[in-house]
Every structure is written in structure tokens, then in C-alpha cells.
Amino acid sequence: DTAVSQTPKYLVTQMGNDKSIKCEQNLGHDTMYWYKQDSKKFLKIMFSYNNKELIINETVPNRFSPKSPDKAHLNLHINSLELGDSAVYFCASSQGAESLYSGNTIYFGEGSWLTVV
């Protein structure tokens, strides 16, 4: 009974392709996030949605576009994939953006390993 689930877990694709990673949470949370773990292992936030509304949009290429059809889902679409997009992408959720002030309510998915060849 996974709380935050991402699909696919592994994705190998060619440069120039367009791909999507889906995320769903069954915790009833109203805030969802996408983090990227780069080659140096840092976890960096990319986007955050609160009740389907974008609240955090870090400096990421326009090729990355999040879509939140409802507060339980936050999908990540990537257009024109580049080699540098290869990374592990983590979806996460929490109850309320302000819950970050306690910090202990961010739940992460298992990650999606994207390899661009």
C-alpha cells in the first residue's frame, strides 16, 4: 500500500524524445513536489503544487512541465530530452506547504531513474 507511487521506475530513452513520469499519492495531502537528484547526489526541488496550484517553480528548463489534474496527482512531462536530464526524479507530498515548517511530513516516492542515451 504505497503512499507515494511513481511510474515508471526505470526509463531509458533517446535524446529528443518526450516522456512523462506519473506520480500519485494516497495520503490525502494537498501539496506535491518534484525533486531531482543529480549526478552529484544533491536533491534539488523542481516544482511544488498546493491544491493543484503551482507554488514553487525553481529554475528548470521550459522543457519540463508539471501537470496536476487533481491534488492526488502530479505528473512531470519532459520534452526534447537531453543527455543532462539523466537523473533520478523523486515525487513527494506533504499536508500543506506550511507543513514544511515542521519538515517531518514530506513523504517521498521511490524515485524514477531516467537515462537519456
Place this chain on the structure above:
Amino acid sequence: DQQVKQNSPSLSVQEGRISILNCDYTNSMFDYFLWYKKYPAEGPTFLISISSIKDKNEDGRFTVFLNKSAKHLSLHIVPSQPGDSAVYFCAARTGSARQLTFGSGTQLTVLP
């Protein structure tokens, strides 16, 4: 320009001994710090946190110490167990920020 740094990529400790994982930060506006634990092929999970108004927080075998003047925090695990082997991420946030800033992690290996 990494605001949260974990300078030791790996640490090996004998079972039963103390594990000490370190984290340094540069942003003096950080007021809340967290440690996350990550097993292979899993997402990070919350372990323990500390507010900047405290210098110590303890939860079972895990204790986090905060030295604000040195901008340094550490996680102590006593006694260390093989199941503690994982990557440990330090994270921090400022009062006005809605996200966490993570370090690069330290791979802890507890040897039986």
C-alpha cells in the same frame, strides 16, 4: 553554491559503536534542520529534526546536535546496527522558504 554540505561521502562503523554524520551549512537564515535516511531503490524517509532554538534533539538511538555559531549539525547513532546502513541526507529550510535544501548525502555502512 551549495548551502548545505556533507563533506564525507561515506562512513564505515563497526556494529555497536557510535556513528557520527556531519553536516555544514552556509545560510544563517536556516532555522530548521532535518535528517533523512535513504535505502537503495527507495525514497528518502524522515528520521529526525531540530529547530534552531535548540541545540539537541534525541529520539531513541538517534540524536541530532546543532552548533549555530559553527553552522554545523551532526547526527549520532548509538549503538549502530547493520540495518542503519543507508544514505543519510541533511536538509534545512528558512522561515520564508517553502522547500528544503538538501546536502549530497553520506553513505553509512555498519559492519557486523
